Amino acid sequence: MDGFLNLHKPAGLTSHDCVARVRRSLKLKRVGHGGTLDPAATGVLPIALGRATRLLQFLRQDKAYRAIARFGLTTTTDDLEGEILAQTPAAHLTRDQIEALLPKFLGTIQQVPPAYSAIQIGGQRLYDLARAGVAVDVPVRTVEVYQIDLLDWRPGDFPEAELAIACGAGTYIRSIARDLGNLLGTGGTLANLIRTQSHGFDLADSLTLEDLAAQAEAGIFEPIPAAIALAHLPALTLAPPDALRWTQGQPIATDPVTDLDAPLRVHDSCNKFLGIGKFRATQQGICLVPWVVLAGQMD
Template identity: 35%
Template sequence: MSKPRKPKGRPISGWLILDKPVDFGSTEAVSKIKWLFKAQKAGHAGTLDPLASGMLPIALGDATKTVPYVMDGRKIYEFTVSWGEERSTDDLEGQATQTSENRPAEEAIRAILPNYTGVIQQIPPQFSAIKIAGERAYDLAREGETVEIPAREVEIHRLTLVKAEQDRAWFEVECGKGTYVRSLARDFGRDLGCYGHISELRRSYVAPFDEDKMVPLAELVALESIEDMDERLAALDAFLIDTGEALSALPHLAISDDQARRLRSGNPIILRGRDAPLPVPEAYATAKGELIAIGAIEEGEFRPKRVFG
Protein backbone atom coordinates (compact mmCIF):
# COMPACT_ATOMS: atom_id res chain seq x y z
CA MET A 1 0.00 0.00 0.00
CA SER A 2 1.38 3.40 -0.97
CA LYS A 3 1.89 6.01 1.72
CA PRO A 4 -0.39 9.07 1.67
CA ARG A 5 1.20 12.10 0.10
CA LYS A 6 2.57 14.69 2.46
CA PRO A 7 0.89 18.06 1.82
CA LYS A 8 3.10 20.58 0.10
CA GLY A 9 3.84 23.83 1.87
CA ARG A 10 3.84 25.09 5.44
CA PRO A 11 1.11 24.13 7.94
CA ILE A 12 0.56 27.81 8.71
CA SER A 13 -2.82 29.08 9.94
CA GLY A 14 -4.33 32.55 10.07
CA TRP A 15 -6.20 35.25 8.15
CA LEU A 16 -4.70 37.71 5.69
CA ILE A 17 -6.95 40.70 4.95
CA LEU A 18 -5.93 41.51 1.40
CA ASP A 19 -6.61 44.83 -0.29
CA LYS A 20 -7.32 43.36 -3.72
CA PRO A 21 -6.45 45.55 -6.70
CA VAL A 22 -8.69 46.09 -9.74
CA ASP A 23 -8.27 43.65 -12.67
CA PHE A 24 -7.19 40.84 -10.35
CA GLY A 25 -9.55 37.91 -9.80
CA SER A 26 -10.34 36.50 -6.37
CA THR A 27 -9.13 32.99 -7.28
CA GLU A 28 -5.97 34.49 -8.76
CA ALA A 29 -5.43 36.46 -5.55
CA VAL A 30 -5.79 33.34 -3.38
CA SER A 31 -3.28 31.46 -5.54
CA LYS A 32 -0.80 34.31 -5.29
CA ILE A 33 -1.10 34.53 -1.49
CA LYS A 34 -0.83 30.76 -1.09
CA TRP A 35 2.36 30.81 -3.17
CA LEU A 36 3.86 33.82 -1.34
CA PHE A 37 3.25 32.26 2.10
CA LYS A 38 4.16 28.72 0.95
CA ALA A 39 0.92 27.62 2.63
CA GLN A 40 -0.60 24.15 2.42
CA LYS A 41 -4.16 25.43 2.11
CA ALA A 42 -5.84 28.73 1.26
CA GLY A 43 -9.33 30.01 0.51
CA HIS A 44 -11.26 33.28 0.47
CA ALA A 45 -14.40 34.45 2.25
CA GLY A 46 -16.52 36.04 -0.47
CA THR A 47 -15.69 36.67 -4.12
CA LEU A 48 -14.82 40.13 -5.40
CA ASP A 49 -15.27 40.76 -9.13
CA PRO A 50 -12.07 41.52 -11.06
CA LEU A 51 -13.26 45.13 -11.61
CA ALA A 52 -13.82 45.57 -7.85
CA SER A 53 -11.13 46.46 -5.34
CA GLY A 54 -10.85 46.23 -1.59
CA MET A 55 -11.20 43.74 1.22
CA LEU A 56 -10.74 40.08 0.35
CA PRO A 57 -10.24 38.01 3.53
CA ILE A 58 -8.00 35.03 2.74
CA ALA A 59 -7.78 32.07 5.11
CA LEU A 60 -4.60 29.99 5.35
CA GLY A 61 -4.38 26.47 6.78
CA ASP A 62 -6.79 25.70 9.63
CA ALA A 63 -8.35 29.14 9.22
CA THR A 64 -10.18 27.72 6.19
CA LYS A 65 -12.43 25.93 8.72
CA THR A 66 -13.71 29.34 9.84
CA VAL A 67 -14.51 30.69 6.35
CA PRO A 68 -18.31 30.17 6.69
CA TYR A 69 -18.43 32.48 9.72
CA VAL A 70 -16.84 35.32 7.73
CA MET A 71 -18.99 34.59 4.66
CA ASP A 72 -22.07 35.18 6.81
CA GLY A 73 -20.80 38.55 8.12
CA ARG A 74 -21.97 42.02 7.13
CA LYS A 75 -20.16 43.82 4.34
CA ILE A 76 -19.71 47.48 3.37
CA TYR A 77 -19.26 48.59 -0.22
CA GLU A 78 -18.53 52.00 -1.73
CA PHE A 79 -19.77 52.18 -5.30
CA THR A 80 -20.37 54.55 -8.20
CA VAL A 81 -23.33 54.24 -10.56
CA SER A 82 -23.01 55.77 -14.02
CA TRP A 83 -26.36 56.74 -15.54
CA GLY A 84 -27.53 56.39 -19.13
CA GLU A 85 -26.57 52.79 -19.89
CA GLU A 86 -27.58 49.37 -18.66
CA ARG A 87 -24.94 46.76 -19.46
CA SER A 88 -25.01 42.99 -19.88
CA THR A 89 -22.77 42.47 -16.84
CA ASP A 90 -24.21 45.44 -14.88
CA ASP A 91 -20.68 46.89 -14.74
CA LEU A 92 -18.07 48.36 -17.10
CA GLU A 93 -17.06 44.96 -18.47
CA GLY A 94 -20.24 44.31 -20.46
CA GLN A 95 -21.85 45.70 -23.59
CA ALA A 96 -24.60 48.34 -23.43
CA THR A 97 -28.03 46.72 -23.69
CA GLN A 98 -30.23 49.76 -22.92
CA THR A 99 -29.52 53.49 -23.20
CA SER A 100 -31.28 56.68 -22.14
CA GLU A 101 -30.75 60.43 -22.34
CA ASN A 102 -32.56 60.90 -19.04
CA ARG A 103 -30.58 61.79 -15.92
CA PRO A 104 -31.99 61.62 -12.37
CA ALA A 105 -32.21 64.57 -9.99
CA GLU A 106 -30.61 64.09 -6.56
CA GLU A 107 -34.04 64.30 -4.92
CA ALA A 108 -35.33 61.47 -7.11
CA ILE A 109 -32.36 59.28 -6.19
CA ARG A 110 -32.89 59.87 -2.48
CA ALA A 111 -36.60 59.15 -2.83
CA ILE A 112 -36.06 55.56 -4.06
CA LEU A 113 -33.47 54.52 -1.46
CA PRO A 114 -36.04 53.43 1.18
CA ASN A 115 -37.29 50.86 -1.37
CA TYR A 116 -33.87 49.20 -1.15
CA THR A 117 -33.45 49.20 2.63
CA GLY A 118 -34.34 46.30 4.90
CA VAL A 119 -35.18 42.82 3.66
CA ILE A 120 -35.77 43.03 -0.11
CA GLN A 121 -36.18 40.72 -3.09
CA GLN A 122 -33.25 40.96 -5.52
CA ILE A 123 -32.60 39.31 -8.89
CA PRO A 124 -28.88 38.47 -9.29
CA PRO A 125 -27.07 39.62 -12.47
CA GLN A 126 -27.05 37.43 -15.58
CA PHE A 127 -23.27 37.30 -15.16
CA SER A 128 -23.14 35.77 -11.67
CA ALA A 129 -22.12 32.52 -10.00
CA ILE A 130 -25.75 31.55 -9.35
CA LYS A 131 -26.46 27.99 -10.52
CA ILE A 132 -29.28 27.46 -13.03
CA ALA A 133 -30.09 23.79 -13.73
CA GLY A 134 -26.63 22.86 -12.46
CA GLU A 135 -24.73 25.45 -14.52
CA ARG A 136 -23.28 28.82 -13.52
CA ALA A 137 -25.32 31.75 -14.82
CA TYR A 138 -22.18 33.45 -16.17
CA ASP A 139 -21.32 30.39 -18.27
CA LEU A 140 -24.78 30.44 -19.83
CA ALA A 141 -24.58 34.21 -20.35
CA ARG A 142 -21.22 33.90 -22.14
CA GLU A 143 -22.86 31.44 -24.53
CA GLY A 144 -25.48 34.06 -25.36
CA GLU A 145 -28.32 32.55 -23.33
CA THR A 146 -30.72 34.73 -21.37
CA VAL A 147 -31.92 32.80 -18.34
CA GLU A 148 -34.61 33.47 -15.79
CA ILE A 149 -32.91 33.89 -12.42
CA PRO A 150 -35.37 33.85 -9.51
CA ALA A 151 -35.35 36.71 -7.03
CA ARG A 152 -33.66 36.07 -3.69
CA GLU A 153 -34.17 37.62 -0.27
CA VAL A 154 -31.27 39.82 0.84
CA GLU A 155 -30.89 42.35 3.64
CA ILE A 156 -29.71 45.93 3.25
CA HIS A 157 -28.87 47.38 6.66
CA ARG A 158 -27.88 50.85 5.45
CA LEU A 159 -27.85 52.62 2.08
CA THR A 160 -26.48 56.15 1.72
CA LEU A 161 -26.19 58.55 -1.22
CA VAL A 162 -22.79 60.16 -0.70
CA LYS A 163 -22.71 62.53 -3.70
CA ALA A 164 -24.58 63.05 -6.97
CA GLU A 165 -23.59 64.63 -10.27
CA GLN A 166 -25.44 64.74 -13.57
CA ASP A 167 -24.02 61.52 -15.04
CA ARG A 168 -23.16 59.52 -11.92
CA ALA A 169 -23.74 59.10 -8.21
CA TRP A 170 -21.70 57.72 -5.31
CA PHE A 171 -23.19 55.41 -2.68
CA GLU A 172 -22.25 53.38 0.38
CA VAL A 173 -24.13 50.24 1.36
CA GLU A 174 -23.94 47.93 4.36
CA CYS A 175 -25.51 44.61 3.51
CA GLY A 176 -25.82 40.95 4.36
CA LYS A 177 -24.70 37.76 2.67
CA GLY A 178 -25.64 37.24 -0.99
CA THR A 179 -26.30 40.88 -1.91
CA TYR A 180 -25.24 41.90 -5.43
CA VAL A 181 -24.27 45.57 -5.61
CA ARG A 182 -24.37 45.35 -9.42
CA SER A 183 -28.07 44.45 -9.14
CA LEU A 184 -28.65 47.57 -7.03
CA ALA A 185 -27.15 49.75 -9.78
CA ARG A 186 -29.26 48.03 -12.45
CA ASP A 187 -32.47 48.37 -10.43
CA PHE A 188 -31.78 52.01 -9.46
CA GLY A 189 -31.46 52.88 -13.14
CA ARG A 190 -34.68 51.11 -14.07
CA ASP A 191 -36.64 52.74 -11.25
CA LEU A 192 -35.32 56.19 -12.17
CA GLY A 193 -36.04 55.68 -15.88
CA CYS A 194 -32.46 56.38 -16.93
CA TYR A 195 -30.67 52.99 -16.74
CA GLY A 196 -27.39 52.54 -14.86
CA HIS A 197 -24.40 50.33 -14.19
CA ILE A 198 -21.52 50.06 -11.71
CA SER A 199 -18.46 52.02 -12.81
CA GLU A 200 -16.49 51.72 -9.54
CA LEU A 201 -16.83 49.25 -6.68
CA ARG A 202 -14.80 48.86 -3.52
CA ARG A 203 -15.40 46.64 -0.48
CA SER A 204 -14.18 48.33 2.69
CA TYR A 205 -15.44 45.97 5.39
CA VAL A 206 -16.18 42.27 5.94
CA ALA A 207 -17.24 41.47 9.49
CA PRO A 208 -15.40 41.09 11.78
CA PHE A 209 -12.35 42.59 10.00
CA ASP A 210 -11.88 46.37 9.96
CA GLU A 211 -10.51 48.40 7.07
CA ASP A 212 -7.25 49.17 8.89
CA LYS A 213 -6.38 45.44 8.76
CA MET A 214 -6.12 45.47 4.95
CA VAL A 215 -2.73 44.85 3.32
CA PRO A 216 -2.10 45.96 -0.30
CA LEU A 217 -0.99 43.16 -2.59
CA ALA A 218 1.94 45.27 -3.82
CA GLU A 219 3.29 45.49 -0.26
CA LEU A 220 3.34 41.71 0.02
CA VAL A 221 4.84 41.18 -3.43
CA ALA A 222 7.61 43.66 -2.57
CA LEU A 223 8.83 41.27 0.13
CA GLU A 224 9.95 38.87 -2.61
CA SER A 225 13.07 41.03 -2.79
CA ILE A 226 14.19 39.54 0.56
CA GLU A 227 16.62 36.82 -0.50
CA ASP A 228 16.68 34.84 2.74
CA MET A 229 13.55 32.67 2.65
CA ASP A 230 13.16 32.38 6.44
CA GLU A 231 13.43 36.15 6.79
CA ARG A 232 10.95 36.70 3.95
CA LEU A 233 8.38 34.31 5.42
CA ALA A 234 8.74 35.90 8.86
CA ALA A 235 8.01 39.31 7.31
CA LEU A 236 4.93 37.92 5.57
CA ASP A 237 3.69 36.08 8.68
CA ALA A 238 3.68 39.39 10.57
CA PHE A 239 0.61 40.38 8.52
CA LEU A 240 -1.45 37.36 9.60
CA ILE A 241 -4.40 37.69 11.97
CA ASP A 242 -5.17 34.95 14.48
CA THR A 243 -7.63 32.32 13.23
CA GLY A 244 -9.91 32.86 16.22
CA GLU A 245 -10.65 36.49 15.29
CA ALA A 246 -13.03 35.21 12.61
CA LEU A 247 -15.24 33.81 15.39
CA SER A 248 -15.66 36.95 17.50
CA ALA A 249 -19.45 36.93 16.95
CA LEU A 250 -19.74 33.52 18.70
CA PRO A 251 -19.81 32.90 22.47
CA HIS A 252 -16.32 32.22 23.84
CA LEU A 253 -15.24 29.56 26.31
CA ALA A 254 -11.82 29.64 28.00
CA ILE A 255 -10.68 26.13 28.94
CA SER A 256 -7.76 24.35 30.63
CA ASP A 257 -4.96 22.42 28.95
CA ASP A 258 -6.50 19.12 30.09
CA GLN A 259 -9.84 20.08 28.55
CA ALA A 260 -8.06 21.12 25.36
CA ARG A 261 -6.49 17.67 25.08
CA ARG A 262 -9.92 16.03 25.41
CA LEU A 263 -11.43 18.24 22.73
CA ARG A 264 -8.55 17.61 20.34
CA SER A 265 -9.24 13.89 20.75
CA GLY A 266 -12.82 14.54 19.68
CA ASN A 267 -14.29 14.12 23.17
CA PRO A 268 -16.76 16.48 24.89
CA ILE A 269 -15.88 18.30 28.11
CA ILE A 270 -18.19 18.75 31.09
CA LEU A 271 -19.14 22.32 32.09
CA ARG A 272 -20.02 22.50 35.80
CA GLY A 273 -20.93 25.14 38.33
CA ARG A 274 -23.24 28.12 38.52
CA ASP A 275 -21.04 30.00 36.06
CA ALA A 276 -21.37 27.31 33.41
CA PRO A 277 -22.43 28.85 30.09
CA LEU A 278 -25.98 28.54 28.79
CA PRO A 279 -26.74 26.15 25.90
CA VAL A 280 -25.95 27.56 22.45
CA PRO A 281 -25.73 25.83 19.05
CA GLU A 282 -22.24 27.23 18.37
CA ALA A 283 -19.39 28.55 20.49
CA TYR A 284 -15.61 28.44 20.35
CA ALA A 285 -13.11 27.29 22.94
CA THR A 286 -9.57 28.56 23.52
CA ALA A 287 -6.77 27.51 25.86
CA LYS A 288 -4.22 30.21 26.74
CA GLY A 289 -5.51 32.26 23.81
CA GLU A 290 -5.10 29.43 21.27
CA LEU A 291 -8.16 28.32 19.30
CA ILE A 292 -8.98 24.69 20.15
CA ALA A 293 -12.46 23.92 18.81
CA ILE A 294 -15.83 25.10 17.57
CA GLY A 295 -18.75 23.22 19.04
CA ALA A 296 -22.14 23.23 20.73
CA ILE A 297 -22.90 23.79 24.42
CA GLU A 298 -25.73 21.45 25.38
CA GLU A 299 -26.76 19.28 28.33
CA GLY A 300 -23.90 20.60 30.46
CA GLU A 301 -21.20 19.78 27.92
CA PHE A 302 -19.16 21.44 25.20
CA ARG A 303 -19.28 19.07 22.22
CA PRO A 304 -16.67 19.73 19.52
CA LYS A 305 -17.66 19.94 15.87
CA ARG A 306 -14.41 21.30 14.40
CA VAL A 307 -11.04 20.89 16.07
CA PHE A 308 -7.92 22.98 15.46
CA GLY A 309 -4.21 22.41 15.91
Protein backbone atom coordinates in the same frame (compact mmCIF):
# COMPACT_ATOMS: atom_id res chain seq x y z
CA MET B 1 1.29 29.12 8.70
CA ASP B 2 -2.28 29.48 9.96
CA GLY B 3 -4.50 32.54 10.23
CA PHE B 4 -6.04 35.22 8.04
CA LEU B 5 -4.94 37.91 5.62
CA ASN B 6 -6.91 41.10 4.98
CA LEU B 7 -6.08 41.55 1.30
CA HIS B 8 -6.73 44.71 -0.74
CA LYS B 9 -7.75 43.17 -4.06
CA PRO B 10 -6.72 45.20 -7.12
CA ALA B 11 -8.85 45.70 -10.22
CA GLY B 12 -8.37 43.25 -13.06
CA LEU B 13 -7.77 40.11 -10.99
CA THR B 14 -10.31 37.47 -10.03
CA SER B 15 -10.51 36.32 -6.42
CA HIS B 16 -8.97 33.03 -7.57
CA ASP B 17 -6.08 34.95 -9.15
CA CYS B 18 -5.45 36.62 -5.79
CA VAL B 19 -5.40 33.26 -4.00
CA ALA B 20 -2.80 32.01 -6.48
CA ARG B 21 -0.64 35.10 -5.92
CA VAL B 22 -0.86 34.66 -2.13
CA ARG B 23 0.15 31.00 -2.47
CA ARG B 24 3.25 32.01 -4.41
CA SER B 25 4.23 34.83 -2.05
CA LEU B 26 3.85 32.74 1.10
CA LYS B 27 4.86 29.41 -0.47
CA LEU B 28 1.71 27.94 1.04
CA LYS B 29 -0.65 25.39 -0.52
CA ARG B 30 -3.73 25.77 1.67
CA VAL B 31 -5.17 29.18 0.87
CA GLY B 32 -8.82 30.13 0.47
CA HIS B 33 -10.93 33.26 0.28
CA GLY B 34 -14.26 34.49 1.60
CA GLY B 35 -16.73 36.71 -0.24
CA THR B 36 -15.87 36.66 -3.95
CA LEU B 37 -15.25 40.03 -5.62
CA ASP B 38 -15.82 40.62 -9.34
CA PRO B 39 -12.60 41.21 -11.33
CA ALA B 40 -13.36 44.92 -11.84
CA ALA B 41 -14.06 45.49 -8.14
CA THR B 42 -11.41 46.38 -5.58
CA GLY B 43 -11.16 46.31 -1.82
CA VAL B 44 -11.29 43.87 1.05
CA LEU B 45 -10.89 40.20 0.15
CA PRO B 46 -10.54 38.01 3.27
CA ILE B 47 -7.96 35.27 2.78
CA ALA B 48 -7.61 32.19 5.00
CA LEU B 49 -4.19 30.58 5.39
CA GLY B 50 -3.37 26.98 6.29
CA ARG B 51 -5.87 25.31 8.62
CA ALA B 52 -7.77 28.58 8.96
CA THR B 53 -9.43 27.67 5.64
CA ARG B 54 -11.69 25.47 7.78
CA LEU B 55 -12.85 28.58 9.66
CA LEU B 56 -14.06 30.74 6.77
CA GLN B 57 -17.67 29.76 7.42
CA PHE B 58 -17.52 31.25 10.93
CA LEU B 59 -16.38 34.75 9.96
CA ARG B 60 -18.81 37.64 10.25
CA GLN B 61 -21.07 37.89 7.20
CA ASP B 62 -21.74 41.64 7.00
CA LYS B 63 -20.12 43.72 4.25
CA ALA B 64 -19.85 47.36 3.24
CA TYR B 65 -19.19 49.04 -0.10
CA ARG B 66 -18.64 52.35 -1.85
CA ALA B 67 -20.36 52.10 -5.20
CA ILE B 68 -20.90 54.39 -8.18
CA ALA B 69 -24.13 53.87 -10.11
CA ARG B 70 -24.34 55.40 -13.60
CA PHE B 71 -27.76 56.23 -15.07
CA GLY B 72 -28.98 56.26 -18.67
CA LEU B 73 -27.05 53.07 -19.39
CA THR B 74 -27.84 49.35 -19.16
CA THR B 75 -25.48 46.44 -19.88
CA THR B 76 -25.59 42.65 -20.08
CA THR B 77 -23.62 42.28 -16.85
CA ASP B 78 -25.11 45.24 -14.90
CA ASP B 79 -21.65 46.83 -14.81
CA LEU B 80 -19.27 48.43 -17.31
CA GLU B 81 -17.65 45.08 -18.16
CA GLY B 82 -20.66 43.97 -20.22
CA GLU B 83 -22.07 44.85 -23.61
CA ILE B 84 -24.24 47.97 -23.76
CA LEU B 85 -27.92 47.15 -24.15
CA ALA B 86 -29.32 50.70 -24.09
CA GLN B 87 -27.84 54.17 -23.76
CA THR B 88 -30.01 57.27 -23.43
CA PRO B 89 -28.91 60.55 -21.79
CA ALA B 90 -30.54 61.17 -18.40
CA ALA B 91 -29.46 64.73 -17.66
CA HIS B 92 -32.88 65.49 -16.16
CA LEU B 93 -32.20 63.36 -13.07
CA THR B 94 -31.63 65.14 -9.77
CA ARG B 95 -30.06 64.31 -6.44
CA ASP B 96 -33.48 64.57 -4.75
CA GLN B 97 -34.91 61.90 -7.05
CA ILE B 98 -32.14 59.48 -6.05
CA GLU B 99 -32.47 60.16 -2.32
CA ALA B 100 -36.25 59.66 -2.47
CA LEU B 101 -35.83 56.13 -3.83
CA LEU B 102 -33.02 54.86 -1.60
CA PRO B 103 -35.35 53.79 1.25
CA LYS B 104 -36.83 51.20 -1.14
CA PHE B 105 -33.50 49.37 -0.96
CA LEU B 106 -33.25 49.40 2.83
CA GLY B 107 -34.04 46.45 5.09
CA THR B 108 -35.15 43.02 3.87
CA ILE B 109 -35.57 43.25 0.10
CA GLN B 110 -36.13 40.94 -2.85
CA GLN B 111 -33.38 40.99 -5.44
CA VAL B 112 -32.73 39.29 -8.78
CA PRO B 113 -28.99 38.60 -9.11
CA PRO B 114 -27.22 39.63 -12.33
CA ALA B 115 -27.38 37.13 -15.19
CA TYR B 116 -23.58 37.12 -15.13
CA SER B 117 -22.92 35.89 -11.58
CA ALA B 118 -21.44 32.88 -9.82
CA ILE B 119 -24.77 31.51 -8.63
CA GLN B 120 -25.32 27.90 -9.67
CA ILE B 121 -28.45 26.56 -11.34
CA GLY B 122 -28.52 22.87 -12.12
CA GLY B 123 -24.84 22.62 -11.26
CA GLN B 124 -23.80 25.35 -13.72
CA ARG B 125 -22.70 28.92 -13.01
CA LEU B 126 -25.02 31.63 -14.29
CA TYR B 127 -22.16 33.38 -16.08
CA ASP B 128 -21.34 30.16 -17.98
CA LEU B 129 -24.97 29.81 -19.05
CA ALA B 130 -25.14 33.48 -20.04
CA ARG B 131 -21.96 33.24 -22.14
CA ALA B 132 -23.40 30.16 -23.86
CA GLY B 133 -26.56 32.11 -24.73
CA VAL B 134 -28.78 29.91 -22.54
CA ALA B 135 -31.85 31.79 -21.29
CA VAL B 136 -32.41 31.16 -17.58
CA ASP B 137 -34.96 32.45 -15.10
CA VAL B 138 -32.69 33.80 -12.37
CA PRO B 139 -34.26 33.04 -8.98
CA VAL B 140 -35.21 35.94 -6.72
CA ARG B 141 -33.21 36.22 -3.49
CA THR B 142 -34.08 37.73 -0.13
CA VAL B 143 -31.20 39.89 1.11
CA GLU B 144 -30.55 42.41 3.88
CA VAL B 145 -29.42 46.00 3.36
CA TYR B 146 -28.59 47.64 6.68
CA GLN B 147 -27.70 51.10 5.40
CA ILE B 148 -27.65 52.94 2.07
CA ASP B 149 -26.59 56.58 1.80
CA LEU B 150 -25.91 58.97 -1.05
CA LEU B 151 -22.35 60.26 -0.66
CA ASP B 152 -22.10 62.31 -3.85
CA TRP B 153 -24.14 63.26 -6.91
CA ARG B 154 -22.48 63.99 -10.26
CA PRO B 155 -24.92 65.49 -12.79
CA GLY B 156 -24.47 65.21 -16.54
CA ASP B 157 -25.80 63.35 -19.57
CA PHE B 158 -25.05 60.10 -17.77
CA PRO B 159 -25.19 61.18 -14.13
CA GLU B 160 -23.63 59.17 -11.33
CA ALA B 161 -24.52 58.55 -7.70
CA GLU B 162 -21.84 57.50 -5.24
CA LEU B 163 -23.41 55.27 -2.58
CA ALA B 164 -22.31 53.83 0.75
CA ILE B 165 -23.98 50.46 1.29
CA ALA B 166 -23.80 48.12 4.28
CA CYS B 167 -25.43 44.76 3.70
CA GLY B 168 -25.59 41.07 4.49
CA ALA B 169 -24.17 38.13 2.59
CA GLY B 170 -25.47 37.45 -0.91
CA THR B 171 -26.37 41.06 -1.74
CA TYR B 172 -25.44 42.12 -5.27
CA ILE B 173 -24.52 45.80 -5.57
CA ARG B 174 -24.80 45.50 -9.36
CA SER B 175 -28.46 44.60 -8.88
CA ILE B 176 -29.04 47.66 -6.70
CA ALA B 177 -27.56 49.94 -9.39
CA ARG B 178 -29.66 48.23 -12.09
CA ASP B 179 -32.90 48.30 -10.07
CA LEU B 180 -32.41 51.93 -9.01
CA GLY B 181 -32.05 52.87 -12.67
CA ASN B 182 -35.17 50.90 -13.53
CA LEU B 183 -37.19 52.74 -10.86
CA LEU B 184 -35.98 56.05 -12.29
CA GLY B 185 -37.00 54.95 -15.78
CA THR B 186 -33.53 55.61 -17.17
CA GLY B 187 -31.76 52.34 -16.65
CA GLY B 188 -28.64 52.06 -14.54
CA THR B 189 -25.45 50.09 -14.18
CA LEU B 190 -22.58 49.80 -11.73
CA ALA B 191 -19.62 51.98 -12.76
CA ASN B 192 -17.26 51.33 -9.86
CA LEU B 193 -17.17 49.22 -6.70
CA ILE B 194 -14.89 49.22 -3.65
CA ARG B 195 -15.54 46.84 -0.77
CA THR B 196 -14.65 48.72 2.39
CA GLN B 197 -15.50 46.00 4.91
CA SER B 198 -15.98 42.25 4.71
CA HIS B 199 -16.22 39.44 7.25
CA GLY B 200 -14.95 41.72 10.02
CA PHE B 201 -11.97 43.09 8.04
CA ASP B 202 -11.60 46.78 7.17
CA LEU B 203 -10.07 48.41 4.09
CA ALA B 204 -7.93 50.72 6.22
CA ASP B 205 -6.06 47.70 7.62
CA SER B 206 -5.68 45.76 4.36
CA LEU B 207 -2.47 44.73 2.59
CA THR B 208 -1.91 44.95 -1.15
CA LEU B 209 -0.37 42.02 -3.00
CA GLU B 210 2.81 44.08 -3.27
CA ASP B 211 2.83 44.73 0.49
CA LEU B 212 2.39 41.02 1.12
CA ALA B 213 5.17 40.01 -1.25
CA ALA B 214 7.56 42.51 0.35
CA GLN B 215 6.74 41.37 3.89
CA ALA B 216 7.03 37.71 2.92
CA GLU B 217 10.41 38.36 1.27
CA ALA B 218 11.62 40.14 4.42
CA GLY B 219 10.29 37.37 6.64
CA ILE B 220 8.09 39.75 8.65
CA PHE B 221 4.60 38.81 7.50
CA GLU B 222 2.34 37.80 10.39
CA PRO B 223 -1.14 36.43 9.70
CA ILE B 224 -4.12 37.66 11.70
CA PRO B 225 -4.72 35.06 14.45
CA ALA B 226 -7.92 33.08 14.09
CA ALA B 227 -9.08 34.03 17.58
CA ILE B 228 -8.96 37.72 16.59
CA ALA B 229 -10.77 37.18 13.28
CA LEU B 230 -13.46 35.24 15.16
CA ALA B 231 -13.70 37.62 18.13
CA HIS B 232 -17.40 38.23 17.37
CA LEU B 233 -18.18 34.67 18.51
CA PRO B 234 -18.76 33.91 22.19
CA ALA B 235 -15.89 32.07 23.88
CA LEU B 236 -15.52 29.31 26.44
CA THR B 237 -12.37 28.32 28.34
CA LEU B 238 -11.78 24.69 29.25
CA ALA B 239 -9.60 23.43 32.10
CA PRO B 240 -6.63 21.22 31.07
CA PRO B 241 -8.30 17.79 31.40
CA ASP B 242 -11.44 18.92 29.56
CA ALA B 243 -9.43 20.77 26.91
CA LEU B 244 -7.49 17.62 26.06
CA ARG B 245 -10.61 15.46 25.97
CA TRP B 246 -12.40 17.99 23.76
CA THR B 247 -9.56 18.10 21.22
CA GLN B 248 -9.76 14.30 21.11
CA GLY B 249 -13.38 14.56 20.01
CA GLN B 250 -15.10 13.89 23.33
CA PRO B 251 -18.19 15.85 24.43
CA ILE B 252 -17.79 17.95 27.59
CA ALA B 253 -20.71 18.31 29.98
CA THR B 254 -20.91 21.99 30.95
CA ASP B 255 -23.47 24.76 31.27
CA PRO B 256 -24.30 26.20 27.83
CA VAL B 257 -23.30 29.79 27.09
CA THR B 258 -24.96 29.92 23.64
CA ASP B 259 -27.99 28.46 21.92
CA LEU B 260 -27.74 24.86 20.80
CA ASP B 261 -25.81 24.37 17.54
CA ALA B 262 -24.47 27.95 17.57
CA PRO B 263 -20.70 28.25 17.01
CA LEU B 264 -18.39 29.45 19.78
CA ARG B 265 -14.64 29.74 20.25
CA VAL B 266 -13.02 27.20 22.53
CA HIS B 267 -9.78 28.05 24.38
CA ASP B 268 -7.65 26.27 26.94
CA SER B 269 -6.62 27.78 30.28
CA CYS B 270 -3.51 29.32 28.62
CA ASN B 271 -5.84 31.11 26.16
CA LYS B 272 -4.75 28.98 23.22
CA PHE B 273 -7.42 28.74 20.54
CA LEU B 274 -8.50 25.11 20.23
CA GLY B 275 -11.20 25.44 17.59
CA ILE B 276 -14.95 25.87 17.18
CA GLY B 277 -17.47 24.03 19.30
CA LYS B 278 -21.22 23.99 19.81
CA PHE B 279 -23.65 22.81 22.45
CA ARG B 280 -25.81 19.80 21.63
CA ALA B 281 -28.21 17.53 23.45
CA THR B 282 -26.51 14.17 24.04
CA GLN B 283 -27.19 11.09 26.16
CA GLN B 284 -25.11 12.82 28.85
CA GLY B 285 -27.29 15.92 28.68
CA ILE B 286 -26.28 19.26 27.14
CA CYS B 287 -22.61 19.01 26.16
CA LEU B 288 -19.99 21.04 24.37
CA VAL B 289 -19.05 19.03 21.29
CA PRO B 290 -16.31 19.69 18.70
CA TRP B 291 -17.20 21.33 15.39
CA VAL B 292 -13.73 22.21 14.05
CA VAL B 293 -10.78 21.06 16.17
CA LEU B 294 -7.39 22.65 15.63
CA ALA B 295 -5.59 20.71 18.35
CA GLY B 296 -4.54 23.75 20.35
CA GLN B 297 -1.79 24.72 17.91
CA MET B 298 -3.31 27.99 16.67
CA ASP B 299 -3.02 30.96 19.04
